[in-house]
Amino acid sequence: LAHPMNAGYxxxxxxxxxxxxxxxxxxxxxxxxxxxxxxxxPHPVLASLPGMHAQAVRAAAREAGFAEVxxxxxxxxxxxxxxxxxxxxxxxxxxxxxxxxxxxxxxxxGSTPGTxxxxxxxxxxxxxxxxxxxxxxxxxxxxxxxxxxxxATIRPAGPLDLxxxxxxx
Numbered sequence: 735l736a737h738p739m740n741a742g743y744x745x746x747x748x749x750x751x752x753x754x755x756x757x758x759x760x761x762x763x764x765x766x767x768x769x770x771x772x773x774x775x776p777h778p779v780l781a782s783l784p785g786m787h788a789q790a791v792r793a794a795a796r797e798a799g800f801a802e803v804x805x806x807x808x809x810x811x812x813x814x815x816x817x818x819x820x821x822x823x824x825x826x827x828x829x830x831x832x833x834x835x836x837x838x839x840x841x842x843x844g845s846t847p848g849t850x851x852x853x854x855x856x857x858x859x860x861x862x863x864x865x866x867x868x869x870x871x872x873x874x875x876x877x878x879x880x881x882x883x884x885x886a887t888i889r890p891a892g893p894l895d896l897x898x899x900x901x902x903x
Contacts, residue, residue, distance in 0.1 A: 735748075735750040736748040736750075736777070736780060736783060736788075736791050737779050738782075741843075747787055748787045748791045750843060751791050751822075752790060752794040753842065753859070754822060754840055754842055754859060755774070755791070755794045755795050756798050757840075757860065757861050758820055758840070758861075758864055759772065759798025759799050759800065760798070761861040761862075761864035761865040761868065762798075762799065763861075764861055764862065764865040765868060765869065769817070769818070769868070771801060772799050772800045773801055773816070774795045774800035774801070774803065775802075775807065775809070775812060776791065776795075778805060780792075809829055809830065813830055814835075818838065818871060819836070819838065820837060820838045820864070820868070821840070822841065822842075823839065823841050823843075827839055827851055827854055828850065828851070831854075831881075831884055834881070836854070836855065836871065836877060836880060837854060838864070838871065839854040839856040839857075840856065840859050840864065842859045850887075853883070853884050853888050855867060855870075855880055
């Protein structure tokens, strides 16, 4: 949400991103030890935002109990070690789906209706709602069914292989 191409960011600066971080951190407190540790991988664009905005977002993440993951960390490795995954509207949600992991989508700006991301499990951005939605993903059969349904609906493509173009692979 803290991205120069996001209309909410252009209007309100990093406020939406900070509110989402705080709500997710509070949801983790509600869930207790099973929600620990908290890791946060910011969008790479954070490094190019005005210093005060980037600092405010990072400070909010630290205050909410998140440890920032280095930018070079592989998403698949991080996802594989996580109990739950939470994302704002982003292609990261589709990357995770491609890797066989289901993320909880939090969309405080209401930008996903009518998009592929709308098929993902979601929650209102109140801490209690986030905690309840994450706890529901602990039901393995239900979560597996939701993952299968998302894959069937969205059908994320595999990585583009330019070498295979024209070879019939």
